[in-house]
Amino acid sequence: MKRRSKMAQPKEPIKWEEMTEEQKFKKGLKVSGIIAGCVLGVILALSIIFGSYFLVQVGEVGVVFNKMSGKTTVSNQGLHFKVPFFENVTKFDVQTQSINLNEEGSSKDLQIVKINTVCNLHLQVERVNDVYMKIGPNWIGKVVNPITIEVVKSLSAGYNVEEIIVKRDTLRQQIEKELRSRLLEYNIILETVNLVNIGLTKEYNNVVEQKQIEQQNILVKENIRKQAEISKATKILDAEGEARKNQLMQSSATEQIIALEWIKKWKGDLPTTMLGDGKNIMISIEHEKK
Numbered sequence: 510m511k512r513r514s515k516m517a518q519p520k521e522p523i524k525w526e527e528m529t530e531e532q533k534f535k536k537g538l539k540v541s542g543i544i545a546g547c548v549l550g551v552i553l554a555l556s557i558i559f560g561s562y563f564l565v566q567v568g569e570v571g572v573v574f575n576k577m578s579g580k581t582t583v584s585n586q587g588l589h590f591k592v593p594f595f596e597n598v599t600k601f602d603v604q605t606q607s608i609n610l611n612e613e614g615s616s617k618d619l620q621i622v623k624i625n626t627v628c629n630l631h632l633q634v635e636r637v638n639d640v641y642m643k644i645g646p647n648w649i650g651k652v653v654n655p656i657t658i659e660v661v662k663s664l665s666a667g668y669n670v671e672e673i674i675v676k677r678d679t680l681r682q683q684i685e686k687e688l689r690s691r692l693l694e695y696n697i698i699l700e701t702v703n704l705v706n707i708g709l710t711k712e713y714n715n716v717v718e719q720k721q722i723e724q725q726n727i728l729v730k731e732n733i734r735k736q737a738e739i740s741k742a743t744k745i746l747d748a749e750g751e752a753r754k755n756q757l758m759q760s761s762a763t764e765q766i767i768a769l770e771w772i773k774k775w776k777g778d779l780p781t782t783m784l785g786d787g788k789n790i791m792i793s794i795e796h797e798k799k
Contacts, residue, residue: 527548562590568604570634572641573597597620599646603632605700610655614662620670623708626661627652628688629700636696644695670709677704755787 565571571584685702
């Protein structure tokens with residue numbers, strides 16, 4: 510009979526001190542691989558867990574894009590689930606946003622004008638998906654800014670620089686009307702437009718200031734002239750009234766009226782001599798000497 514072979518005994522692990530450099534290197538690679546695999550597994554698990562849901566805050570609308578189907582869905586406020594790695598979420602702020610722009614253009618009389626425009630606007634909530642498909646998340650930079658600059662420059666070029674200042678509100682209303690119509694085509698609702706500041710060149714500011722001073726002087730002189738005319742007219746009317754009064758008195762004068770006027774002017778002195786015409790007597794009165 511053949512002798513049974515001895516059972517294979519498990520090899521005892523080689524101690525680190527007894528390993529060769531090559532064995533130590535291979536051992537290190539194996540351990541590193543195990544650690545890296547564990548770390549990647551944890552990261553993958555966390556990615557799957559946290560990547561499977563998303564939160565849409567108040568004032569936001571989320572658009573979910575599926576890479577496999579190429580379709581989008583809209584998610585409103587709340588907690589939602591998605592397929593990790595296959596679906597991306599883009600959030601849009603649908604609250605009122607204030608856009609501040611500085612445009613430099615030229616007026617009708619070829620003067621440089623700097624206009625600081627502030628627009629308040631928001632996205633049309635029910636059309637956010639269209640905004641995502643046609644424009645993308647950067648709808649302000651792609652649509653709002655260039656259209657606003659174009660409209661402001663175009664409309665301000667129809668005014669002389671002085672009219673831009675004097676008819677500021679009229680220009681603002683025109684900009685608001687045109688801009689509201691243009692932005693609505695992209696599902697953007699314009700609320701208000703304000704022309705915060707209108708800047709002119711220093712040279713033109715000096716010209717305008719001097720012109721205003723001259724106009725003010727003209728107004729002052731015109732007021733003085735009108736006052737002089739009013740004073741002259743008043744004196745003429747007074748003179749005409751007095752002349753008319755005298756004329757009426759002369760035409761209607763009687764002995765009684767003359768006597769009455771004489772009495773009004775009498776200071777109380779008695780005459781020294783009175784002459785008569787036959788009906789009246791002539792009296793000579795000597796004042797008593799004291």
